[in-house]
Amino acid sequence: MDEQTARREIVRVGKLMYERSYVVSSDGNVSVRLDDGRIVATPTQTCKGRMTEDSLAVTDSEGKALNERRASSELAMHLLIYREREDVRSVCHAHPPHGSAFAVAGLAIDQPILSEVILTLGCVPLAEYGTPSTDELTEAMRPLVRHHNALLMANHGAVAYGADVWQAFDRLETLEHTARIAILSRALGGSRNLPPDAIEKLINVREAAGYLDERARCQSCGYLHETQVVCPAGERDAPPATRAASAGPNGKISLTREELIELLSQAAQAGR
Ligand SMILES: [Zn+2]
Numbered sequence: 001m002d003e004q005t006a007r008r009e010i011v012r013v014g015k016l017m018y019e020r021s022y023v024v025s026s027d028g029n030v031s032v033r034l035d036d037g038r039i040v041a042t043p044t045q046t047c048k049g050r051m052t053e054d055s056l057a058v059t060d061s062e063g064k065a066l067n068e069r070r071a072s073s074e075l076a077m078h079l080l081i082y083r084e085r086e087d088v089r090s091v092c093h094a095h096p097p098h099g100s101a102f103a104v105a106g107l108a109i110d111q112p113i114l115s116e117v118i119l120t121l122g123c124v125p126l127a128e129y130g131t132p133s134t135d136e137l138t139e140a141m142r143p144l145v146r147h148h149n150a151l152l153m154a155n156h157g158a159v160a161y162g163a164d165v166w167q168a169f170d171r172l173e174t175l176e177h178t179a180r181i182a183i184l185s186r187a188l189g190g191s192r193n194l195p196p197d198a199i200e201k202l203i204n205v206r207e208a209a210g211y212l213d214e215r216a217r218c219q220s221c222g223y224l225h226e227t228q229v230v231c232p233a234g235e236r237d238a239p240p241a242t243r244a245a246s247a248g249p250n251g252k253i254s255l256t257r258e259e260l261i262e263l264l265s266q267a268a269q270a271g272r
Pocket of ligand 1: 074095132156157
C-alpha cells in the first residue's frame with residue numbers, strides 16, 4: 001500500500017472507531033505497514049475521530065521517527081505484531097466497552113458460541129497485564145500473536161490486526177460484537193456452546209476456505225481443547241514432559257502451576 005492511501009484509510013478507520021465508541025478522548029491507535037517497511041501511525045494525544053491525513057506520524061520498522069509527528073506511545077505493541085507476523089499490514093488498538101469488559105473481568109473471548117466467529121476470527125485470548133507502552137505489555141502479548149488475529153490485554157483493551165486496515169478493523173469489530181453478544185446471552189440465562197464435532201467442522205471449513213490457517217489452532221484456545229484439533233506449532237513448542245502428562249478422556253491436559261514447573265525442570269535436566 002502507498003503512503004497516501006494508508007493515510008486516508010487510517011483517518012477513516014479512526015473516525016469509525018470514535019463514532020462507535022471503541023475509543024474516547026485520545027485512546028487507541030492505528031497503524032499501517034507500507035510496502036517499503038515504513039510505518040504510518042496515528043499521532044500521540046490526538047482524538048481518533050478528529051485526525052487529519054497530514055497529522056499522522058511516519059516511522060521506520062524500529063519505530064524511529066521519519067517525520068516531525070510523534071507516533072502513539074503504544075506503537076511498541078504494533079511493532080511487536082509486525083515483527084511476529086509477516087502477513088500483517090495493519091494494527092488497530094482500541095478500548096471497545098464490551099471487549100474491554102472481558103479484559104477487565106480477566107476473561108478471554110474463547111467460548112464457542114457463534115459459528116461465524118469460529119470461521120473468521122477464532123478465539124481471542126487474554127494477555128496478562130503489562131504497563132502500556134513498556135516491554136511488560138509486549139512480552140505478555142508475544143506468545144499469543146502468532147496464533148491469533150486479535151487479543152485482549154488485561155485491564156486495558158483490545159488489539160486486532162490483519163492484511164490491511166479494513167481487515168484489522170473488521171476483526172476488532174467482530175471481537176466487540178462477540179463480547180456484546182456473550183454478555184447479553186448471560187442476561188438470558190447463559191450461552192449454549194457449540195459441540196466439539198460442530199467446532200471441528202467449522203475449523204475444517206475455515207482452513208479450506210483460507211479464512212484462517214493452522215496457526216489459529218492454538219492450544220491456549222479454550223474450545224480447541226475439547227475437539228482434539230490441535231495447533232501443530234503449539235505441539236512442537238510444548239515441552240515433551242507436558243505432552244506425556246496424564247491426559248483426560250478428551251485428550252485435555254490440566255496441570256497445576258507447581259506440576260508444570262516440576263515437569264519443566266525435569267525436562268531441562270533430562271536435556272543436559
Ligand atoms: Zn490502549
